[in-house]
Structures are given as structure tokens and as C-alpha cells.
């Protein structure tokens with residue numbers, strides 16, 4: 001755990017939302033709490049940053065975190081032409097280039113759900129806009145119920161893939177249960193990404209770039225019970241440790 005005053009600074013990508021008549025930047029508390037629980041210091045990064053702003057901000061952080069969001073990546077970013085009503089263009093314009101900058105600079109980066117999808121798109125992958133409408137796939141959408149214990153309950157199995165980082169973390173366990181709160185999913189995996197885990201229907205649910213200090217994306221929500229579930233603990237502890245290592249130089 002990082003000592004006070006020298007915590008790894010984690011840049012957290014914000015979402016643009018409308019609250020009443022106001023346009024706001026926002027991040028779900030669960031993500032920030034998970035970063036704090038593992039000794040990170042969250043620093044929100046707002047939409048509207050140009051290239052120079054992103055460079056200046058990236059010089060200030062030790063890692064970047066891409067949270068989930070109900071909004072979807074605009075189809076044009078992955079060569080699709082369908083109508084997408086739930087976009088957040090400000091987030092897209094921030095997250096997609098910052099992912100590529102983190103890749104080039106070796107900055108640790110961890111993406112969850114929408115963040116996972118952004119990582120795939122930023123590196124040249126494509127998305128299914130409505131996985132539940134595809135034959136042979138599960139319905140991965142979040143439960144309608146508003147109680148967190150139901151919404152974030154285990155929804156399907158997960159199989160860790162041979163040759164991935166996750167199998168190194170869990171040499172004796174290949175099967176897990178995860179929650180599921182997404183309607184979109186990976187259609188094609190971006191070049192260079194290593195598939196780490198798949199759902200029972202074959203949908204890719206996690207990938208990494210092993211040659212990077214920490215470049216990991218997951219489709220489920222490990223921020224929920226982040227200090228309790230083995231997969232969550234493995235992901236957040238290693239992400240923050242990687243950011244701390246960068247901070248230590």
C-alpha cells in the first residue's frame with residue numbers, strides 16, 4: 001500500500017452527462033472507491049482536452065483508468081454506420097487518443113466495460129452494438145433491478161485463456177463467475193491484443209498487451225466488491241502496483 005503523500009496518481013476519464021439543465025463531467029463512485037481502496041489517488045480528467053492538454057496531464061499521472069458508462073462508443077470510430085442514440089462524443093474524443101498515448105508512453109492503463117470496449121476500438125478492433133440480438137450469444141445486459149446486489153450479481157461464467165497473463169495469476173483456476181452490465185461487446189479483437197478470458201458464448205471479456213507494463217481491459221465490473229473477489233483483487237492490486245512502479249521511476 002502506498003504511503004500518504006506519495007500515492008500513485010490515477011487519471012480517471014470522465015463522462016459527459018446532462019443533469020437537469022447542466023452539462024457535467026462525471027464518474028461512478030464505485031470506480032473511485034476501488035482505486036482508493038488499493039492506494040491510488042484518483043484525478044478526474046475532463047472531456048475537452050486537446051493533444052497538448054493530454055500530454056501535459058499524462059506527465060502528471062502514474063496510470064490511467066477508463067471506467068464503465070451507459071453510453072456507447074460512436075460507431076464511426078470502428079467503421080460502423082448504424083444509428084447509436086446513446087453516445088458520449090466528448091468521452092470518445094478524450095479516451096481513444098489517450099489510450100494510444102498511454103500505449104506509446106508505457107503508462108499503465110486499466111479499462112472496465114466501456115473502457116474495455118474503447119481500448120479495443122482505439123487499437124483497431126470492432127464492436128457488436130447489440131450482443132443480445134445475435135444468435136448464439138447470451139443477453140449480457142444489466143438486470144433491470146436497481147438493487148446493487150442484484151445488478152452486480154454473478155451473471156455468467158468466464159474461462160481464462162491459455163497463454164494469457166490471467167492464467168499466470170491463477171495457475172490453478174481457469175473458471176470464474178462474473179457480473180454483466182453491457183449491451184455491446186467485442187466483434188473483432190484489435191491486432192496485438194491477447195485474449196485473456198471469454199464468456200460461455202465465446203464473447204471476448206478480457207484482453208491484455210503483455211509487453212506493456214499494464215494494459216488490461218475487462219468487460220465485467222471488478223470495481224464491485226473490489227477488495228473481496230479474487231479476480232477484482234488481482235486486477236486492481238496489479239494495476240496500482242504498476243502505477244506505483246512507474247511513480248518510483
Ligand SMILES: N[C@@H](CCC(=O)NCCCC(=O)O)C(=O)O
Nearest residue numbers: 068069070071113114182183184
Ligand atoms: N455502454 C456499454 C458499456 C456498458 C457499461 O460500461 N456499463 C456500466 C454501467 C454502470 C456504470 O456507470 O458503471 C455497453 O452497454 O456495452
